[in-house]
Amino acid sequence: MVPVMKALVLLVAITIFQILAAGAAESIYDIPLKDIDGNSTSLKPYHGKVLLIVNVASKCGFTPQYTALEALHQKYKDQGLVVLGFPCNQFAHQEPGTDAEIKQFCTSKYEVTFPMFDKLEVNGANRHPLYVLLAGKESPFPGNIGWNFTKFLIGRDGKILNRFPTPVKPDSAEVTKAIEAALAAK
Secondary structure, three states: OHHHHHHHHHHHHHHHHHHHHHHHHOOOOOOOEEEOOOOEEOOHHHOOOEEEEEEEOOOOOOOOHHHHHHHHHHHHHHHOEEEEEEEOOOOOOOOOOOHHHHHHHHHHHHOOOOOEEOOOOOOOOOOOHHHHHHHOOOOOOOOOOOOOOOEEEEOOOOOEEEEEOOOOOOOOHHHHHHHHHHHHOO
16 A cells, blocks of 8 residues: 555656646747637747737627727737737626637727637636736736736737736727837837
């Protein structure tokens, strides 16, 4: 019985070490994602860019923020900003559609051209690893996402610079000032 316990303790220790080592090595660019078309991807193509990551929804009172998000994307994309949309259905089921329906809605109603991704969960037991990084215990801005259209600003180096709650409009002075400062930091 003692050899079995020793083997079990060793196995648990190895597993914990692997989990900790994997977590420490992972950057925002290494997290596996799927784009809105279902293709496997990551944020590696955006390395060196300033990112504004937003959990979005099509049937929310804040859905009109898509207009300001697209305007930001257009205004600053040549300077290195990329807005990234991550649909989420965790808040009052305000994003019930399929990825194809979400894509159609965003492009036809709001003329969204910025990259959109597969629907994911931002809170709870099934929180996507991206949101574990953005809002988990180790984040500089930890805590559950309160609602749709929470915005995270990521620097060119992949570090989380700021978190803006839902009511803060993407084109507010607070957000644009932070984006401009991030773009200026080379």
